[in-house]
Amino acid sequence: MDKSHNTQTARDLLVMMERIRAFEEQAILAAERDNLVLGAIHPSIGQEACAAGIMTHFNRDDILLSTHRGHGHTLAKGADPLAMMRELLGRTGGCCGGKGGSMHIADFGVGMLGANGVVGANITIAAGAAHGLKMLGKSAIVVDIFGDGAANRGPFLEGINWASVFDLPILFVCEDNQYSATTKTSAMTGGPGVAARAEALGLRATVVDGNDAEAVARTTHEITTRLRAGGGPEFLHAITYRQTGHTSFDPASYRPDGEAEKSIADNDPIARQRAVLGAMGLDRAALKAIHDMAQAEMVQVLADASATPFPGDETAFTDVQDLGSPVQEAR
Amino acid sequence: MDKSHNTQTARDLLVMMERIRAFEEQAILAAERDNLVLGAIHPSIGQEACAAGIMTHFNRDDILLSTHRGHGHTLAKGADPLAMMRELLGRTGGCCGGKGGSMHIADFGVGMLGANGVVGANITIAAGAAHGLKMLGKSAIVVDIFGDGAANRGPFLEGINWASVFDLPILFVCEDNQYSATTKTSAMTGGPGVAARAEALGLRATVVDGNDAEAVARTTHEITTRLRAGGGPEFLHAITYRQTGHTSFDPASYRPDGEAEKSIADNDPIARQRAVLGAMGLDRAALKAIHDMAQAEMVQVLADASATPFPGDETAFTDVQDLGSPVQEAR
């Protein structure tokens, strides 16, 4: 790869990370300052390198499934931030019409088949999406991202074994931010780690520094190349850190003193990517421009979203089912 | 160990295996010839070395949990075969009062906390039994036996991880008869095998020839010695073979030609144990006496069980619950 290509890619990664962070910062403001987000939101601040790095190598017709902490993945998959913000605010034009909210964000138009409010539940569903694509003879591939806590739920075993047995075109990513809500996940996880679990189920597993966007992108590229060539399912353990509380309301006082501060200072994925670009020759002004552009975009997104009305009351009863829907019943 | 001790132990193992087989042969007769067993029974014929070998090193106050294929384990744990046969026939005096049948056989008096009709369900329950014993400061240990098919269910991961995290005094045994009902389990199981799965969850895992009663007993002895000394949970993968169909009604025509015949001819655990004892000096007459004694015992057991009445109709409504029981409701 020539240098210009590298720079462009590296820049794209930073742009995406800045956009994700700006989006979530605005979402947190909307929640805390403005009281506009009524349900819980789970920020992925500090984890943006995973979303940006992984999604670089998934196309629009590939399929993504994610978690309650899925804003970054969704945005990186190509979803419209305004539709997303509207969803967080429960407004009309939200990507789920205001019915799902942050925890159920989805944009089928860009192949994003849903966050999930149930930890680990998407692992079997994602395996099935890959199964369906294979059955239909499609060339698209699937990526399913979940947290470190999900590795202790049954669907981890059942879904990964399924992908293994049926040799499906899917990448499972454990985006390991080291916490399950208020609990240090390592204390609740037996054995040598999630990659070993995946290997024991027959998957090739790779471990990557999840705060190094370049490394995440490179590793994902290697994996997706194998997947697209018909290789079997793979596993990626991306180690990162949750800079915020579990939800935007959580002060996260259970963390050891200084742990978060140190990660923010030394291991912030955006700062690290800025350094990469700096080493490639981008100056401070250029970096600032990227930051400012992302900020401006998301400030506008929040403004536009807040100006959007709530969904029509009648939609409380639509899209339940065809037969015996509440609309029919009410007649 | 001196030779006499070895011979006694080896003889005990054979006696137990002969009794298990005789019990199940009678149960099959009761089902097929006599139409006395109305529900399904799952014979463990060919797998007796696991039950006999493992239970040699568990005491009466230790805890056992088992599966739908649990007659052998239960008998080896010390249950009364007459109470068991009555249970299979749904009679009064059955170990569950005729309410459970073969698939739910249990004898709490000898620490046998139940077979289970749901594959894999006992894995978490057994972990919890060990958790409870530890909490209560008891020195007893737990063994949970399940089939190869259970390793593909979520509770395998959740229960074993639980034991690992809480460092519980439990041995998990995968009694691998190579089939899950009519399906060859290996075709449905990704990765290097169940022992690797257990290791990935943090357990020490051992593989043993499950048709070699001596080896099973020896290995179990090593494991229980560690468990009783406060060692963490362990895993045993015992490889055996199901000589019969899945249930007594299943002709098992799905098996490759000759597979069962070959295993019966070359790898029958009882024949192998007879050979061990033969090498130790027991003659044919002594071996035949063991066989005949077991047969006679279980023929009598079936006769006695068939002569027992069905439970009183009123027990259909007892032992449901204290509050709001059907007996109360009927008043």
Added chain:
Amino acid sequence: MVNMTYVEASRLAVREAMQGDPTVWCVGEDLGRGSVFGQYLGLQDEFGPDRVVDTPISEAAIMGAAFGAAMVGTRPIVEMRFSDFALCATDELVNQIAKARFMFGGQSRAPMVIRKPIGIWRSSAAQHSQSLESWYVHIPGLVVLCPATPQDNYSMMKAAIACDDPVVYLEHKNIWSMQGEVDTTIRAELGKASLRRKGRDVTIVSWSETANLCVHAAATLAEQGIDAEVIDLRSLWPWDKGMVLDSVRKTGRLVVAHESVAVGGFGGEVVATVAEMAGDALKGPVRRLGAPRSLVAYAPNLEDKMRVTKDMIVTGAKETLGK
């Protein structure tokens, strides 16, 4: 018209649907061997192992994966073997499949048929005998079907596969070998009840195997001069309130009978609906028949104590008439 059994009827429906639509497929344990009751016999030979898929013992994954495959455009038929084991996949069915379309604002669909054989069957004890149809009726997003005859098991299976909603399809294990004439040209309209017997004196509402018992009970009642109307709901969601209410308005008497536990059963919903919407038409006490709130035991005499029998239905009907 062909004479066939209940199990053959749904097998034929599945087979024809698979012939007609390459995106229809079956998934579950031991399907290659026909599954527990022969529901899939021959289908793997005809359609291959990629469309009649044998799986690990992983109910959560069977349900979850089928859902994922449905979201990308296939139409899975999910086999749960015994309805009891389907409880291992409750999150997948109730939190995921039933809710996805709504939660995602209409973006996703889950055209699935989820087969869960129900009912008391030959000393199978508490973990292999449940009928939990009322649970699924309570879950928005699901369609719930309980065919009682070969004809319905053919026509309703066809309609279920064609339906774009997730359908919980509850076949009764005790009637697999029930024979009946099947007209393959009949198309089921899901949500319409079946009038199994016309009558003037008392309305008997039922479904699944118990509906067949009700038909026999009605014959006995007829001998005693009581003309019972027997309504086999067959679809519990949506259910044919109209037929039931019209019938009760005509007869003024109501018996509801089902195999599952009476407390919290769907019989309560039927009685409550009638009480709300046609309470004034009732001319006598209503009767709701279902299992006592106990468990199904292994011993055959204890198992029997949990059954609703023909005699109980006869007696119940007479009680509504003050006889």
Added chain:
Amino acid sequence: MVNMTYVEASRLAVREAMQGDPTVWCVGEDLGRGSVFGQYLGLQDEFGPDRVVDTPISEAAIMGAAFGAAMVGTRPIVEMRFSDFALCATDELVNQIAKARFMFGGQSRAPMVIRKPIGIWRSSAAQHSQSLESWYVHIPGLVVLCPATPQDNYSMMKAAIACDDPVVYLEHKNIWSMQGEVDTTIRAELGKASLRRKGRDVTIVSWSETANLCVHAAATLAEQGIDAEVIDLRSLWPWDKGMVLDSVRKTGRLVVAHESVAVGGFGGEVVATVAEMAGDALKGPVRRLGAPRSLVAYAPNLEDKMRVTKDMIVTGAKETLGK
């Protein structure tokens, strides 16, 4: 008498039970931090991590392991966080815990309290808002409790922990901060309803948060000259049929109101029971109020459309009186 909140009340009950019996313990995710709503705040400090046990995110194992520990002689309090997640442990609760005592012929007991916070709460959407009490009432072997006040959440939690049956204990998420006087000497008799208001004109039956709404509705009705009797069942299994039937025999009018979906809800059981056992006492149409058979959406206005409101209860009561 002490003034405390609903969440403090059950916390105190748990604390006292743990002080009194070393075999009582709590198990669930993040309990060391108090769990999601502070139900366990301070308990790990007081009793240590071996009795207030933080777990992996493994609902099936939490439920299953607690059951195993119960069978060997401990008394676990199981925290499911949101009742929705408990669906991940349905096999464990329904096929194992509820059935073990019967299936094993009385050899085993499962003295467990299974806490599943229910209800619509602040834009939590479809996977964090369910109330499935009617499911558990339908399962023989289980006790089902739905406290609506601090006093009941204290006394009933105490009684639940002391009970040798498995108890499904459903606290409502929306009333954690509800204040009330608590008399710690009051012992709950499980299965007895609470007469929240005496009245002559109409019987209103409810439970959980909706029971509180009914008390407010009754105040409004009183202003309009209608004297409503409000019965808070608080225990759904066993439930106080006697109090309800006596009340209906007195008033001749019945409204049942609950938050969960009306179709297949426990309201149907109440109405059906009254129709069966006191149908002749009814002097007007019955009213059953519950959520439409739709899902709880995130947007607040859509969420609201799923609620049973005070006004709906008032209107329902008036309709039973033909007003």
